[in-house]
Amino acid sequence: xxxxNIRRSTTQKGKAKKAFLTKSNFTPYLLLxxxxxxxxxxxxxxxxxxxxxxxxxxxxxxxxxxxLYEPTFTLENYIRFFSPTYLNGYFWPTIRIxxxxxxxxxxxxxPVAYSIARTSSSKLKKIFMAIxxxxxxxxxxxxxxxxxxxxxxxxxxxxVLAFFGFGRIExxxxxxxxxIGTTQFxxxxxxxxxxxxxQNINPACEDAARSLGANSIHTFLRITLPxxxxxxxxxxxxxxxxxxxxxxxxxVLGFGIVQMQGNLIYNYSLGSVVNLPFSSxxxxxxxxxxxxxxxxxxxxxxxxxxxxx
Amino acid sequence: xxxEKIAKAFVTFLIILTLSLxxxxxxIVAIDAFSPTxxxxxxxxxxxxxxxxxxxxxxxxxxxxxxxxxxxxxxAVATVTIGTLASYVIARYQFKxxxxxxxxxxxxxxxxxxALGNAxxxxxxxxxxxxxxxxxxIGQTIIGLPYVFRVMLPSFTGLNQSFEEASxxxxxxxxxxxxxxxxxxxxxxxxxxxxxxxxxxxxxxAVSVFLVDPTIQTLPVQLMGLMQAGVDPTIAxxxxxxxxxxxxxxxxxxxxxxxDKLMTGVKY
Numbered sequence: 001x002x003x004x005n006i007r008r009s010t011t012q013k014g015k016a017k018k019a020f021l022t023k024s025n026f027t028p029y030l031l032l033x034x035x036x037x038x039x040x041x042x043x044x045x046x047x048x049x050x051x052x053x054x055x056x057x058x059x060x061x062x063x064x065x066x067x068l069y070e071p072t073f074t075l076e077n078y079i080r081f082f083s084p085t086y087l088n089g090y091f092w093p094t095i096r097i098x099x100x101x102x103x104x105x106x107x108x109x110x111p112v113a114y115s116i117a118r119t120s121s122s123k124l125k126k127i128f129m130a131i132x133x134x135x136x137x138x139x140x141x142x143x144x145x146x147x148x149x150x151x152x153x154x155x156x157x158x159x160v161l162a163f164f165g166f167g168r169i170e171x172x173x174x175x176x177x178x179x180i181g182t183t184q185f186x187x188x189x190x191x192x193x194x195x196x197x198x199q200n201i202n203p204a205c206e207d208a209a210r211s212l213g214a215n216s217i218h219t220f221l222r223i224t225l226p227x228x229x230x231x232x233x234x235x236x237x238x239x240x241x242x243x244x245x246x247x248x249x250x251x252v253l254g255f256g257i258v259q260m261q262g263n264l265i266y267n268y269s270l271g272s273v274v275n276l277p278f279s280s281x282x283x284x285x286x287x288x289x290x291x292x293x294x295x296x297x298x299x300x301x302x303x304x305x306x307x308x309x
Numbered sequence: 310x311x312x313e314k315i316a317k318a319f320v321t322f323l324i325i326l327t328l329s330l331x332x333x334x335x336x337i338v339a340i341d342a343f344s345p346t347x348x349x350x351x352x353x354x355x356x357x358x359x360x361x362x363x364x365x366x367x368x369x370x371x372x373x374x375x376x377x378x379x380x381x382x383x384x385a386v387a388t389v390t391i392g393t394l395a396s397y398v399i400a401r402y403q404f405k406x407x408x409x410x411x412x413x414x415x416x417x418x419x420x421x422x423x424a425l426g427n428a429x430x431x432x433x434x435x436x437x438x439x440x441x442x443x444x445x446x447i448g449q450t451i452i453g454l455p456y457v458f459r460v461m462l463p464s465f466t467g468l469n470q471s472f473e474e475a476s477x478x479x480x481x482x483x484x485x486x487x488x489x490x491x492x493x494x495x496x497x498x499x500x501x502x503x504x505x506x507x508x509x510x511x512x513x514x515a516v517s518v519f520l521v522d523p524t525i526q527t528l529p530v531q532l533m534g535l536m537q538a539g540v541d542p543t544i545a546x547x548x549x550x551x552x553x554x555x556x557x558x559x560x561x562x563x564x565x566x567x568x569d570k571l572m573t574g575v576k577y
Contacts, residue, residue, distance in 0.1 A: 028407075032398050038451070039451070042429065046428035047420075049428065107323070112324050128328075130563065130568055137558070139551060141514065141536075142551060144536065149338070216316070245421035245423060245424070247423045247518075248533065251537065252536050262423045276431055279427055287420070290420075290424075
């Protein structure tokens with residue numbers, strides 16, 4: 001009797017839940033209308049406008065008064081983008097900075113993520129987390145200005161180098177300076193991604209390896225590292241995407257000498273020569289780059305892991 | 310054994326280096342704000358408040374500071390309102406195209422900021438709008454929305470539906486239930502969402518720079534303009550204020566709801 005009762009009550013609850021979820025087919029769309037409208041009008045349509053503008057013909061100022069472009073189909077913006085001047089001035093530096101800073105940031109953030117995941121004191125964990133989240137909340141302006149001071153010719157970094165008898169390095173306006181700034185920007189984001197992956201590894205596996213005689217290096221290389229590979233992949237993808245789309249760092253630390261994709265868009269949309277079709281083409285290339293990295297790199301790496309297994 | 314010790318020392322060094330890179334950045338700016346000389350000379354030899362006086366005596370910097378706070382507050386309210394509605398509907402209803410809408414709301418977070426800024430500039434230019442404060446608010450709302458959405462969605466899906474069912478069985482309408490039962494239960498997420506929405510708008514440069522009017526500039530845009538001209542401790546004084554605001558928000562969030570709520574929104 002009791003058994004029957006329980007069964008009845010669960011089925012009733014199931015029905016009630018179902019009814020609660022699918023009350024009307026129309027209400028959800030009505031309620032979501034403001035969000036959908038906002039994103040369609042101010043996100044999707046601008047994206048498509050930019051895409052179509054990237055195929056428009058550029059009109060130099062004065063050819064037709066008050067017009068910056070003319071709606072005739074042309075590939076000249078993309079051809080210009082892939083010419084050696086622009087490839088060497090913007091595209092290749094972006095690629096170099098992306099890979100260098102992601103690699104360094106990965107090496108620097110992994111130990112911190114690991115120690116946050118494995119610390120037993122909840123207070124210490126909270127302090128670590130506060131530092132990481134504060135680093136994200138502190139805006140780009142503070143970060144970039146701080147690096148401007150640190151890396152200056154008379155700044156602390158060069159003073160330390162001089163103190164140890166090394167020569168001064170011109171960080172500002174060099175790729176090294178931009179890489180340092182970008183790396184530091186990535187740290188906090190990579191720590192969070194790695195942290196959630198390392199937290200999923202059962203510490204008992206590491207204890208087992210150690211009790212079987214493996215030293216810490218072997219335990220790390222054979223147990224922890226392989227298990228945190230999914231987290232490392234997402235960290236690499238995130239690092240590459242975030243660094244590809246940098247604007248503030250190359251704008252200030254690059255001194256106009258080292259420029260990235262972001263600078264190219266900035267220069268031709270807000271600079272002295274306004275060429276919206278060209279900046280739109282650069283923007284489309286940047287979006288394609290970011291999407292290719294997010295899907296391509298993770299797909300490649302994941303298939304590699306499956307193959308290795 | 311020796312290699313193990315060396316490896317351990319190296320790892321400890323990496324941890325200290327990384328943490329100090331995270332902590333030192335705002336600290337150095339704050340120290341520079343108190344430097345007595347205009348030529349940034351680090352570390353400063355004595356304390357001075359002249360750069361703070363400079364900042365408060367500069368009407369254009371001060372007004373852009375107020376504009377930044379005002380706009381960020383509007384964006385916080387807008388993103389929390391829209392984000393709550395969207396995440397509630399996605400958590401509570403079954404309908405076609407749910408995944409697509411979810412992806413659409415979260416898309417701006419992976420979309421490059423510069424590209425979004427340029428897209429909005431091109432869109433507004435080609436549709437005849439040029440320089441309107443509403444453009445800035447719309448742009449900042451779009452970048453702030455995914456963060457709020459990411460905080461709100463798990464708190465709605467994680468909420469036990471029996472509270473709402475009980476309220477509705479007792480005769481409350483769905484709307485009444487939402488305002489009197491559901492919302493009070495997720496108020497911690499509302500606060501965390503508002504903080505993230507505010508911070509996203511307040512700190513944004515990449516999108517805002519494409520949308521600001523030469524006369525109505527936000528603080529980050531104006532400070533970046535000054536910075537490209539060179540080092541000036543007035544920038545440090547203004548930046549120190551933005552750091553203070555963020556620290557206050559972080560402490561408020563930690564005291565009321567705990568820092569973990571912010572993490573779900575910030576994490577990619």
